[in-house]
Amino acid sequence: xxxxxxxxxxxxxxxxxxxxxxxxxxxxxxxxxxxxxxxxxxxxxxxxxxxxxxxxxxxxxxxxxxxxxxxxxxxxxxxxxxxxxxxxxxxxxxxxxxxxxxxxxxxxxxxxxxxxxxxxxxxxxxxxxxxxxxxxxxxxxxxxxxxxxxxxxxxxxxxxxxxxxxxxxxxxxxxxxxx
Amino acid sequence: xxxxxxxxxxxxxxxxxxxxxxxxxxxxxxxxxxxxxxxxxxxxxxxxxxxxxxxxxxxxxxxxxxxxxxxxxxxxxxxxxxxxxxxxxxxxxxxxxxxxxxxxxxxxxxxxxxxxxxxxxxxxxxxxxxxxxxxxxxxxxxxxxxxxxxxxxxxxxxxxxxxxxxxxxxxxxxxxxxx
Numbered sequence: 606x607x608x609x610x611x612x613x614x615x616x617x618x619x620x621x622x623x624x625x626x627x628x629x630x631x632x633x634x635x636x637x638x639x640x641x642x643x644x645x646x647x648x649x650x651x652x653x654x655x656x657x658x659x660x661x662x663x664x665x666x667x668x669x670x671x672x673x674x675x676x677x678x679x680x681x682x683x684x685x686x687x688x689x690x691x692x693x694x695x696x697x698x699x700x701x702x703x704x705x706x707x708x709x710x711x712x713x714x715x716x717x718x719x720x721x722x723x724x725x726x727x728x729x730x731x732x733x734x735x736x737x738x739x740x741x742x743x744x745x746x747x748x749x750x751x752x753x754x755x756x757x758x759x760x761x762x763x764x765x766x767x768x769x770x771x772x773x774x775x776x777x778x779x780x781x782x783x784x
Numbered sequence: 785x786x787x788x789x790x791x792x793x794x795x796x797x798x799x800x801x802x803x804x805x806x807x808x809x810x811x812x813x814x815x816x817x818x819x820x821x822x823x824x825x826x827x828x829x830x831x832x833x834x835x836x837x838x839x840x841x842x843x844x845x846x847x848x849x850x851x852x853x854x855x856x857x858x859x860x861x862x863x864x865x866x867x868x869x870x871x872x873x874x875x876x877x878x879x880x881x882x883x884x885x886x887x888x889x890x891x892x893x894x895x896x897x898x899x900x901x902x903x904x905x906x907x908x909x910x911x912x913x914x915x916x917x918x919x920x921x922x923x924x925x926x927x928x929x930x931x932x933x934x935x936x937x938x939x940x941x942x943x944x945x946x947x948x949x950x951x952x953x954x955x956x957x958x959x960x961x962x963x
Contacts, residue, residue, distance in 0.1 A: 612911070693911055699900040707882035721878040722907030729901045731790070732872055734913035734929060749914060 611780070612735035613683065613726070614745065617695035617758040620673040620711065622664075629663045630656070643759035662676065664701055671707040673716055678773035685719055686780050695733055697745070700717045700727035727763055739776065743767070754779070787870045790959070791904070791914035791922065792862065794875040796937040798853040799890065801843075802827065808842045822938035849886040854894055857952035858866070863897055865959050871898055875910055876924070877905035892951070918955065933958070 616784060626648050634656055642651045649660045665685040675696045677735055684694060696706040698704050705726055712724060725733065730740070732749040738749045739756050741765050746753035756776075770776050795801040797819045805827050806817045813835055828839045842848055865871060871893060877883050884905055891903060904912065909919070910927040917928045918935050922943050924930035933957075934946040949955050 623884070637864075662922050666955070670906055693908075695911075698905075699903050702885060702888045702900070705888065705905070706881060709878070709881045709884065720907070721881070724907060726877075726884070726905040728903060729849075729872075732789075732874075732904055733901075734911055734914055 609736040610691040611649055611686060611732075611737045611739065611750075612694060612695040612730075612733050613758070614695045614738070614740040614742070614749075615698075615742040616673075617676070617707065618650065618756045619676055619679045619694070619716070621676050621691065622670070625669065625673055626660060626663055627726075630659060633659060640759070640769070643677070644762045645760065647760045654661065663697055665703065667703045670701070670704040670711060673711065676773065678777070680715060680782075682773045682777045683716060685777070687718055690780065691723075693723045693725055693735060694719055694732075694736065695725040695730060695735075695738070695740075697728055697730065699728040737780075741768065757781060787868065788916070788936065789870040789872065789914040789930075790916045790918065791874040791909075791930075793870045793917070793919040793921070793935070794873060794891075795852075796855070796920040797918055797935045798855055798858045798862070798873070798895070799849070801849070802856050802937065803853055804848070804852055804951065805839060805842055809838060812838060819938070821942045824939065843880055844882065846882045847886065849882045849890060855952065857956070859894060859941040861956045861960075862895060863954045864956070865913065866897055869959065870914070871903045872904055872912075872914060872951075873898055874904045874906065874909060874917070874919075876907055876909065876921075878907040893959075894948075918949065928956050 631637055649657050668691060676706055677739040683692060696708060698708050736751045737754055738746060738747055739754045740757040741756045743761060746755060746767050753767045755761060755764055755769045756769045757769060770779055809831060810816055828836050862871060877886060877887050909924040915930045915932060916933055918933045919924060919925055920935045920937040920940055922940060925934060925946050932946045934940060934943055934948045936948060936950045949958055
């Protein structure tokens, strides 16, 4: 039987971009970010307006995506999923063209069991043909032709339109338990 | 009415990679490539076996994809198509990770009317959801869910499974004439 195909987003799903942004911001401005204020918001929206452009500056830096931490349990769960599903990594990398090479290296390093033929670096994810898409952005899920799955991130806390998976344990339960 | 979506391959369809490979080979080995011998073959298959690895070496060079010539008429025809269709550029860039940034720059330079949100750098093109795919590789067309269109290149001369478009004038006729 043909394996079902699962497309998985990178940032905030596999790679902790938000964690690095917070760290860089706290280092530069010497003020702690109140994590609770992030519920329902992007980091840019809760920092001091004068410092907002710093977030973009971090994201556009050539090495930003090079050394992001891995979101807890994503490696182990994706590895197990890869036996039962056809896994594609789908990331909206085009907004940050300097991220293309670092994102490729990051995937090779941390998810070596996913072949490069199954990487997709794109912009508009409505081009993706898959059975499932795990993503933290509603805008990517809303036009998806398969089953959309919202991976929880502070900014999407108020989103209610999609099946929500709060963490990789819930992803494992959704895809790997014998339902 | 929703515009139909056309996915277009880059190398050998929009960008003349073969032309540059031939030029580099002829410069290095001081032997002319007999273009007629290319019918039904890749360049690697018709050069002296001792020199075959040079072709891979050219492709993997960091600047190879930076300055490819544009395939005749592709700019003008794609620009006209962009009024009537939703255009995505879909290129199997992952085999040559150093090509990612050069390919992005090349598209920005020569096809500035296609937004970066409509670039897709991938490996396996079966992930693409579009109404049409214009590509020179049968392997990309064979699993495509929409209407596959073979763009002629010497290597695919014997391929008969797909509707063939020999050049951009024929692409224009297929998509832009009021059929």
